[in-house]
């Protein structure tokens with residue numbers, strides 16, 4: 001396609017915008033209260049946040065969620081070989097896909113599902129399944145959905161967006177193969193326009209997902225695990241990801257926002273497009289407006305480039321994530337017909353070889369974590385509200401950077417990163433500059449290049465070819481592809497060795513990324529003093545949440561930050577290496593959260609990882625306290641481990657034994673007290689390594705007090721609890737929105753008679769819910785094989801999690817938890833009114849009969865048995881119902897088809913429906929006359945369909961009135 005360009009310049013206006021949904025970023029700033037062991041009741045989770053989870057503003061109103069009314073089949077659906085030559089001939093024609101991709105396939109016994117959907121997480125773990133993928137069988141799965149497009153949609157640009165399908169996928173629309181996807185982390189964008197059917201003629205979408213394919217060595221889920229959208233835009237419209245507006249800081253200190261809008265035209269004629277572009281300030285007020293006109297030839301693209309000189313702006317930073325908005329309207333006859341909103345932030349980022357990352361002129365250490373898209377109970381199908389909650393957990397720890405390892409994240413995650421204030425290393429999944437794969441990298445950069453959060457692109461993670469000539473050539477090409485699309489951000493690659501090979505990729509990246517190899521920082525820096533350096537991945541330390549002693553035989557690892565992979569180091573040793581070197585931009589801990597799979601250093605029966613700073617539920621391990629002390633400067637922090645419930649209420653205790661106690665703070669001094677008595681005072685606390693004390697165990701109250709200038713600024717307390725007497729449910733937020741989408745993680749624990757969290761309880765708990773549903777459960781134990789679906793879960797070291805989704809009724813959601821011998825807990829969650837986001841309505845399934853052969857016209861009524869000879873594809877027309885035979889040719893035509901009724905109808909019989917027949921007609925089923933239409937005027941007709949298995953032959957003889965159109969002018973279908 002040819003590209004056209006037009007350059008225009010913005011003019012300042014004072015008008016006030018009304019369209020921008022107000023969502024102040026400050027209201028999202030993660031709460032940073034002191035929490036953890038310092039909470040009086042000992043629950044290591046923050047108190048509930050006010051209100052429901054916020055929702056992201058809609059940035060593309062042409063999209064509607066297409067997530068309800070899908071059918072799912074787990075496993076392959078075999079396609080029979082075509083029986084003969086003619087069947088073979090027909091099988092390869094457009095629209096004629098067979099098996100589960102065929103229009104009329106009977107999916108009535110498939111499971112009804114809503115998206116996002118990860119079918120692997122519902123599987124039981126099996127030792128024979130892949131260790132890295134968490135011992136969960138993945139396999140093949142099929143999805144189908146019927147779609148009705150109103151006649152008014154004809155002529156518009158229609159797209160389907162699948163934001164992520166794990167892992168390989170083939171997509172059919174109306175029996176034509178429309179897309180293949182070779183990566184589970186790229187969007188699949190289907191141009192539906194040429195395949196669409198309108199009005200009563202329904203559309204079938206079929207997706208075959210091959211999750212036997214692997215792209216990672218971690219749990220990847222299976223199925224349509226991210227959002228799916230139907231997009232409807234005018235014939236001339238703004239393209240998907242078609243607005244590029246990354247602010248540029250100029251040498252003279254001023255800002256420029258070039259806004260490049262890509263348009264395309266699916267219409268038949270050259271069209272004039274008018275663009276109006278506005279820059280909105282953080283309060284949604286318009287501060288500048290510009291625009292332009294351009295003509296877009298049919299089936300071509302054109303680009304309009306505007307520029308804003310915004311003058312003085314508020315800067316974006318992790319501490320102050322201020323967002324502006326570019327709003328682009330496409331106008332037709334003065335009316336807005338298509339709109340996109342793109343949030344932007346003004347910040348300068350530079351990676352300096354001596355000073356690390358310089359953000360807005362200030363050295364800013366990357367206090368980062370690597371994450372996968374995975375959570376207990378839901379696997380990879382993480383609802384938006386849960387994705388936000390996970391990021392808020394990181395923010396509360398003082399984390400300011402995230403590496404999206406090792407793939408593009410869901411778009412919503414980046415939107416939240418912009419709003420919460422994280423800088424992000426975007427990362428490509430597959431290291432390959434061949435066109436199919438380069439397209440994945442280009443898609444990612446095009447989609448994500450406006451985000452202020454994104455500061456670096458990583459083209460690979462740990463590739464064995466990194467120290468070869470071929471590796472260098474590959475990176476050169478991938479970097480060049482990034483450069484073409486993003487003029488500003490540096491490119492890195494996460495290398496694990498080969499840094500000193502004569503040819504290695506460190507020579508062709510802008511920023512050197514070290515995975516581990518911390519002992520090489522200084523050597524590399526000395527050899528390449530002009531090359532900026534960051535740790536792209538580090539740590540890989542192991543902890544089981546709530547365990548304070550390793551038990552190798554049980555595959556349990558202490559949470560005292562003592563054990564790490566041979567290639568990694570403890571949290572504290574790692575950060576020391578990074579913190580002490582100003583030239584190292586920062587680090588990315590492997591990992592922020594545990595994830596399914598990769599159970600290193602163990603294997604079965606361990607099924608999830610030990611690497612997380614938090615467990616699979618987002619419950620903090622000691623590492624959370626360590627990083628809070630390392631990273632938070634906004635508030636005093638102190639963390640104390642272990643809990644103080646030894647002797648356990650039910651087991652022989654440790655009375656008199658000397659216990660190891662660990663405390664860490666960002667304050668000046670620590671005082672450790674047991675039962676009010678000062679045991680030890682540390683006047684100059686080590687913020688990085690913390691302090692270990694040996695304390696003879698006495699039940700009661702252990703307390704670590706953080707001091708600054710002699711004043712107590714924070715304290716962490718553990719008390720020896722009694723036996724549990726009651727369960728407790730603590731929500732993440734005080735309310736749940738009534739939009740049918742909001743979800744919440746509920747913490748489950750039990751308390752003793754004084755209401756204190758019992759950290760050692762491992763009791764089985766049963767849940768009942770009303771006003772919503774449980775979408776998953778977990779407890780963070782890497783060795784637990786219980787299902788993460790259903791309504792039961794045991795506490796593990798005192799904690800479990802239930803994730804609930806509210807329905808759209810607005811009824812109060814109640815969750816009850818029970819275990820034998822304890823008082824049950826009941827939680828009533830208030831509902832906050834919020835309209836559901838529009839969803840494409842589900843369509844009740846019906847069996848269509850769309851494809852017919854039509855004879856020539858005869859003066860005499862043909863015999864119903866009259867048929868083209870086998871293999872004759874040339875004497876009878878192929879026609880689809882809904883299309884009339886041309887007017888003028890009076891006489892009789894025969895319409896023939898063969899169809900196999902769906903199981904229910906085959907067993908019980910049903911009805912044949914002709915929505916409209918034009919002309920007089922006779923309907924013959926398997927050689928028998930079953931209905932007759934005596935009036936030539938267009939009208940509906942129905943006929944009984946007797947029960948019977950196998951293929952049926954349907955013939956409709958239609959006589960046209962003199963000079964009039966005739967035929968099967970409406971849809972034909974079968975109902976039960």
Ligand code: GAL
Pocket residue numbers: 217461462496515537540565590598
């Ligand atoms: C790294 C790798 C990560 C993870 C980690 C575990 O080498 O990049 O994906 O496998 O090791 O230590």
